[in-house]
Amino acid sequence: MLKWTLLAGAIVAEVSASLSLKAALDVPAWYVVVVVGYAAGFVLLTFVLRQGMALGVAYGIWGATGVAATALLSAVLFGEPLTALMVAGLVLVIVGVLIVELGAQAARARPREPEPRRHEYTR
Template identity: 30%
Template sequence: MHWILLSAGIAIEILATASLKLSDGFTKISFAGLTLICFAAAFYVMSLVVRTMPLGVAYSVWAGGGIAGVTLLGTMAFGQKLDGFAYLGIGLILTGVVVLNALSTSAGS
C-alpha cells in the first residue's frame, strides 16, 4: 500500500511543480492556489508513507521520481530542451530507484 501512496505523492508533487511554473511567480492566483494545495497534499501523502517505509528509502524514491517526472514534463509540456547528458542523468536516477527496489532489503514490502 505504501508504494501506491508514494506513487500518488510523486504524481501530486509533479503537478504542484508544474503549477508553480504556470503561476508565473505566484502572479496567477489560480495556479498559485493549486501549487499550495498540491504541495500540501503531497507532503500529507508522504507523511503516511513514512509510517511504514524507511525514511531514507521513501525520500530517495520520492526525489528520484520527482526529478525524472518534472524533467520529462518540462520537455513535453514546456518545450524545454535536454541534451544527452540530461537523459543519461535521468536514466541513472531511475536505475538507482530500480536497484533500490529490486535488490535492497531496506525498501520493505
Template identity: 35%
Template sequence: MGYGLLAAAIAAEVAGTTAMKYSEGFTRLWPSLITVAGYLLAFSLLAQTLKTMSMGTAYAIWAGIGTAAIAVIGMLFMGESGSLVKAAGIALIIAGVVVLNLGGAH
C-alpha cells in the same frame, strides 16, 4: 497501501511543481493556489506513507520518479530541450538518489 499513497504523493508533488511554472513567480492566483495545495497534499501523503514504508525506500522512489516526471513534462510540454546527454544525466541523478537512499544510508 504504502505504494499507493506514495504514488499519490508523487502525483501531487509533480502537479504542484508543474503549477509553479505557470504561477509566474506566484503572481497568478490559481496556479499559485494549486502549487500550495499540491505540496500540502504531497507532504501529507508522504507522511502517511512513512507509517508503513522505510524512509530510505520511500524517499528514493519519491525523488527518482518525481525528478524523472518533471524532466519529461518539461521536455514534452514546456519546450525545454532534450538530448541524449540530458537523458543520461537524468538517469544518473535518479540512480545516484536510489543508491544513496537504498544502499548507502543506514
C-alpha cells in the same frame, strides 16, 4: 500495496505542484495548485512512512521519480530542453535509487544479531 499507492499519489501531487510553478508565472491562479500539491505530497509521504517504508527509500523514490517526471513533462508541456545527457543523468538517478531500495530489502532480509549486554557497575 497501500504504501506504494500512497507513494505514487505523493509523486503525482509533487510533480503537479512543480509544473504549476511554471504555469503560475503567467497565470497566478496556478499558485493554488502549487500550495495544494506540495501540501498533499508531504501528507501522502507521511502516510507512506506510517505504512512502514524506510525514509531513505521513500524519499529517494519520491525525489528521483519526481525529478524525472518533472523534467520529461516540462519538455512536453513547456518546450524546455531535454538533451541526451540530461536523460542519461535522470537514468543514473533512478538507477541509484533502485540500488538503495535493493540494499534496503537485503538489510531487512538479513537476521539481526542481538546487541551485546551492558553491565552496570556500582561503586
